[in-house]
Amino acid sequence: MDGNGRWAKRRLLPRIAGHRKGIEAAKTVVRAAGDLGVEVLTLYAFSTENWRRPADEVSDLMGLLRHFIVSDLDELAANGVRLRIIGEYNALQPDLVDLIDQAVSRTAPNNKTTLVIALNYGSQAEIVRAARRLAEQVRDGVIESSDIDEQMMESALDTAGLPPPDLLIRTSGEQRLSNFLMWQAAYAELMFVDTLWPDFGKAELAAALEDYAARERRFGGL
Ligand code: FPP
Numbered sequence: 001m002d003g004n005g006r007w008a009k010r011r012l013l014p015r016i017a018g019h020r021k022g023i024e025a026a027k028t029v030v031r032a033a034g035d036l037g038v039e040v041l042t043l044y045a046f047s048t049e050n051w052r053r054p055a056d057e058v059s060d061l062m063g064l065l066r067h068f069i070v071s072d073l074d075e076l077a078a079n080g081v082r083l084r085i086i087g088e089y090n091a092l093q094p095d096l097v098d099l100i101d102q103a104v105s106r107t108a109p110n111n112k113t114t115l116v117i118a119l120n121y122g123s124q125a126e127i128v129r130a131a132r133r134l135a136e137q138v139r140d141g142v143i144e145s146s147d148i149d150e151q152m153m154e155s156a157l158d159t160a161g162l163p164p165p166d167l168l169i170r171t172s173g174e175q176r177l178s179n180f181l182m183w184q185a186a187y188a189e190l191m192f193v194d195t196l197w198p199d200f201g202k203a204e205l206a207a208a209l210e211d212y213a214a215r216e217r218r219f220g221g222l
Contacts, residue, residue, distance in 0.1 A: 001026065001043055003172030003196030016060045021198035023064055027072060032202035033113055034079055036209060040114045040162060042086070044180050048122030062096060065119070069099045073106070080112025086158035087121025088129075116162065123182035130156035159184055167212045171197045187219050 001022055008018030026043055033041040046061060076083065083103050090097055100119075133156045137143045143152075154160065165181060168188045175192045177185070189212055195204055 001045065001197040001200075002170060002174055004198055006172065007196040007198040015057060016064075018198060019061060019064055023068055025198050025200050026068075028201050029205055030076070030081065030113065030115055031079070032205045033115075034081070035202070036206060038113065038205075038209075040116060040165075042116040042118060042165065042181070044118045044121065044178075046087075046119050046121070047179060048087075048120055048125050049179065051120075062093065066096055066099065069096075069103050073103050076115065077107050077110065080110045081107060082110040082112075082114045083107045084114055084116045084162070085119055086116055086126070087119045088125065089119040091120050114162070116159070118180070121158075122179045123177075124179055126158050127183060129158075153183070157183060164188065167191060167208065169193060169208050171195050171200050187217070189215050189217065 004018035004022040005015045006018070007021060008015050011017070026045075029043075030041060045065065050061070051058060073083075085100055085104060089100055092100075130153060134143070134148055134152065138145050138148075159181070162184075164184045164186070165188045168177075168181065168185050169191045170176070170178075171193055173192065173194045181188075191208055191211065193200075193204065193208070
C-alpha cells in the first residue's frame with residue numbers, strides 16, 4: 001500500500017492525511033475483492049522496517065489501525081471477511097494486541113474473503129522464525145533434519161494454511177519486494193502500478209485482475 005505520503009504531499013497535507021485516505025482505499029479494496037471473487041487479500045500495513053519512521057508517524061499508524069479494527073470490524077464480519085495477521089504483531093501495544101486477537105477469533109468462522117494484514121512483518125524475520133521453530137523440533141527429537149522440505153517450511157511460516165499469492169501488486173511506481181512474502185511469492189505474478197495507494201480502488205483492482213488473467217503461468221514448466 002505504497003504512496004500515502006506522496007499522495008498527501010502533492011496536496012500540501014500532512015502525511016497522516018495520506019494514511020487516513022489509505023485506510024479508506026483499503027476498505028474499498030477489501031469490499032471490491034469480495035465482489036470480484038478474490039478469496040485471499042493480503043495488505044502490507046506495517047513492516048519491520050517501518051519502526052525507523054518518526055515516532056509521531058508510527059503512533060499515527062497504530063492509531064489508525066486501532067480505529068480501523070474498532071469501527072470497521074462489524075462491517076467486515078457482516079460481509080463474511082475472516083481476518084488473519086502475519087508478522088510479529090505481539091510486539092505492538094498490549095491493548096492493540098488484544099483487539100486484534102478478539103477480531104481474529106470473532107471472524108474465524110467466516111469464509112467469503114480472508115483479509116490478511118501484515119503487521120510488524122518482514123519476510124526475512126518470518127523465515128528466521130520458521131527456521132528456529134523447525135530447529136527446535138529437531139532438537140526435541142520431534143522431526144529429523146532430513147524431514148524438512150518445502151511443505152514443512154511452509155507450515156512453519158506465518159502464512160501456514162494460506163495459498164501462495166497468485167498476484168502481487170505494488171502501488172506508487174516503486175519496483176521492489178521490500179521484504180514482503182519472499183518465500184510465498186516464488187511464482188507470483190508481479191505487477192507494479194504508478195497509482196498511489198490512496199487512489200487505488202475497485203476499477204484499479206479489476207484492471208489488475210484482467211491483466212493477470214491474460215498472463216500465462218508456467219511455474220517453471222513449458
Ligand atoms: C505506505 O505509504 C503506507 C504505509 C507504510 C502504512 C499503511 C498503513 C496504514 C494506513 C495503517 C493500517 C492499515 C490497515 C489496512 C488496517 P508511505 O508512507 O510509504 O508513502 P510514501 O512512499 O509516498 O511516503
